[in-house]
Amino acid sequence: PRDLRRGSPPARPDLPRQIFGRLLSCSAYRQIARDLGVAPSTVMRQVERLGRHCLLFHERLRPKLGPAEPLVVDGFESFEFSQYTPFHIHTAVGASHYVYGFTDSELRRKGRMTIAQRERRAQLELRFGRPDPRSIEREMAALVEIIVPAGASVTIESDEHPSYPRAFARLRDRTIAHATTRSTVPRTPGNPLF
Numbered sequence: 001p002r003d004l005r006r007g008s009p010p011a012r013p014d015l016p017r018q019i020f021g022r023l024l025s026c027s028a029y030r031q032i033a034r035d036l037g038v039a040p041s042t043v044m045r046q047v048e049r050l051g052r053h054c055l056l057f058h059e060r061l062r063p064k065l066g067p068a069e070p071l072v073v074d075g076f077e078s079f080e081f082s083q084y085t086p087f088h089i090h091t092a093v094g095a096s097h098y099v100y101g102f103t104d105s106e107l108r109r110k111g112r113m114t115i116a117q118r119e120r121r122a123q124l125e126l127r128f129g130r131p132d133p134r135s136i137e138r139e140m141a142a143l144v145e146i147i148v149p150a151g152a153s154v155t156i157e158s159d160e161h162p163s164y165p166r167a168f169a170r171l172r173d174r175t176i177a178h179a180t181t182r183s184t185v186p187r188t189p190g191n192p193l194f
Contacts, residue, residue, distance in 0.1 A: 019036070019046045019050065023050070029044060063100075067147060069095045070156070071092050071094055071100065072093050072094075072156075072192065072193055073091065073140065073143070073144070073158045074158065075090045075136070075140075084124050086108075088139075089102055089103075089104050090102060090105070090136070101143055103143040105131075105135035105136045107136075108121075108125075108131045137167045137170075140163060141168070141171060144168065144174070145174075148176075150173040151173060153175035153176070156168070157193060158179075158181075159180060159183035160180045160181075161183075164178070164180075165178065179192070
């Protein structure tokens with residue numbers, strides 16, 4: 001219902017809290033919109049706003065002197081929009097399970113493709129540019145640079161991703177003790193990457 005005095009819908013101060021709760025329970029945007037009686041675009045705008053607030057809150061509380069515990073860095077791949085826009089999310093987590101931060105890298109679509117798919121990838125790269133082949137290295141270095149201040153030292157555990165040693169070598173003003181564990185080892189509590 002509209003507020004006839006001002007010609008606009010009434011404010012919904014309850015929306016951010018309700019949307020946040022439903023996001024944490026893994027509800028889809030359209031499902032949230034249907035449950036709350038709002039448009040999906042309203043949910044998307046609120047999610048973007050909540051995301052910015054979460055990032056600011058995390059940055060405010062993050063230890064600025066660097067971690068006082070070993071870090072585990074790892075990453076996983078997903079897609080934005082379609083399989084033509086894969087990306088890699090890098091995470092840094094302490095032994096206490098505190099998430100110190102994350103960055104992401106734009107990737108080039110890889111794997112088996114039909115001729116039409118290769119042509120489509122070429123069109124998209126012509127229009128938007130080709131992702132940097134050293135993006136994982138660059139963004140992992142940026143992640144550690146954010147978390148570990150210059151002059152500090154840290155122990156980092158990771159799998160054997162070839163970009164990680166190159167990323168750490170970029171950070172010459174930090175002391176990084178890097179240990180690796182094979183990614184094929186089960187991620188049980190005895191695994192340093194657990």
